[in-house]
Structures are given as structure tokens and as C-alpha cells.
Amino acid sequence: MSARLQDINQAASAGCATKTAGIKKVWLIENTDITAVTVTEVATKAEISAITLSGANKAWELTFTQDQTAFLNQTQANATDPVDNNLFFSYDGISPEKIDLLNGVKNGCAFSAFVQLASGTIIFIGRDYDYTANTNEEMTKPLQLKGQVNSGLGNNDSEKVVFEFVGQSKIFQLTTTLTAAALNAL
């Protein structure tokens, strides 16, 4: 099966409807710890249906400041270009633990992440999927850290530890059928 062209209809919402955006949680996994990823495709969609890891406690749970600074963007710079993936979140305040995590991630070569959006939808950033063969592989340029430790500028500003992950894939990344509870238990 190949990716589909299909009708999508969105009901008009009332003018005062509240919209939510942003991300609320990330489960970060080093690619060397992934032993298998399964994508399941049905008539109208393809989703990540299973992931297996090489050991216990290999998916690191990260929650962070909810101040409009955490986001996931997937964009094509130009038509026909691959997809640039950008996952960004920051922590208020500098601590030895946060710096330790920053250095731990800096030393890793390739990461994947389940990203839970504010709406509850979870997207897995890390795999390219072949719609014809049903197979998936590590995305072209897996996520790598572009970190920052910022002192801030003065009044009303804050110290920040910033995690930005950048990578490139052939496709826009797939959602998953795995729930937050399942990912917490991984």
C-alpha cells in the first residue's frame, strides 16, 4: 500500500472555541536500545503499533515547563525536500541533574522520541516507513542534541537548560497506538 490521497473533513468550530497546542511529555530513547519497531497500516492510516527495547528502563520520561517553549515542528524547507524534525523543550533553573542529563544526551549519537502533544496525540519521531514494503528503518538523520544552558538576562527572566533535538526524515513522522500508560511502563 502507498500513502493515500483521501478526503479529510473538519467540522467548523464555534468562534470562541478554545484551542490547545504544544507538547506535554517526551519519552526519549537511544536508538541503540531499540530492538524492533512495528508499523501497522490499515485502509486509511499507518501507525506505530509496537516497540521493543534491549533492556529495562530504557525510555526516559521527560516533563518540562509549560510556558509556550516546548514544541515539535516538522517542516519541509522546499517542495520535494526531506522533512526537518525539530523537538524543543526547556527547563527553568539550572541543576547538576539537568546538566548531567544534557551531557548524557550530548554523548549519544542517535535518539528517538515519543512526543505527547497537548491534545493527547502521541507521535513517534525516529523512523522512516516504506509504505510499499511495510518495513521501517531509522530515519535518515536521527535526532541529535543541540543543547543550551542559559543564565537569562535579568529581571523577569530565568536560568534555563534547553534541549533541542534536530533530525531529518523521508516522511512526516507517524502517530502511535501506544498509550501514555504503556510508554510509562516500558
Place this chain on the structure above:
Amino acid sequence: MLGLVGNNLNAHEDNKNFCTVNPKTNERINLQPWVVTGVVPATKSSPEKVLIYRPANEDDFKAILETQGEGHKAPLVGVLPDHIAKEKSAMFAKAMTEYNKLIEKKMANNQAPQPAESK
């Protein structure tokens, strides 16, 4: 007997773990016929935790098979060939004995009286 198929059919020969969760019950399982354990170190807010991944049984594989869908061209789980089914079946029986012992020990530890706090 159900188990890992495709590229991972012989992964048990390399002792490769496939730790995941049962999609229906969220129980920690290993898709290989052995137990995997791990320790989550204590933090300021929670004590040390021991994680135990149970060797997956037929029901676990069925649950994964359901989410995988029918007619998958690159399946993770499927019916094992006889010779591997026989080998894995023996390994599973041994692993379950070990798993039951670990669970008994964990429960005994949980029920053991906690040392009194010094004042």
C-alpha cells in the same frame, strides 16, 4: 506457538531482549523466553524500584498480533516453525519458574517489616 518471526526469528540465539508491554494490560513483558530485570535508582521523590519483564506467553503474543494486524508484510510476531517452537517452549518453562521465584521474593520483601525510623 506464537513468537518473534521475520528478521528476529533467531534473535534468541544472540540473547537479544525484546522488552515491551502487553498492549491490553500494560504488563511488562519480554518477547523472548527469559526474564529481564532492571533497577530504577531511588530519586528524591521515589524509592528504588525493581522492574521485572515476564517472558511473554501465548496471550501476550495474541494481543500484539491483534495490534499488528492481519497480512503484515514485515511482522514482528507470528507462528513459529516447529523446531524453534520446541526450543522456545522448553526455555519458556524454565523462565517461568525463575519468574515465579522472583515475584515471590519481591512480595516477601514488600511484606517484610520496615526498620523503625531512628528518632
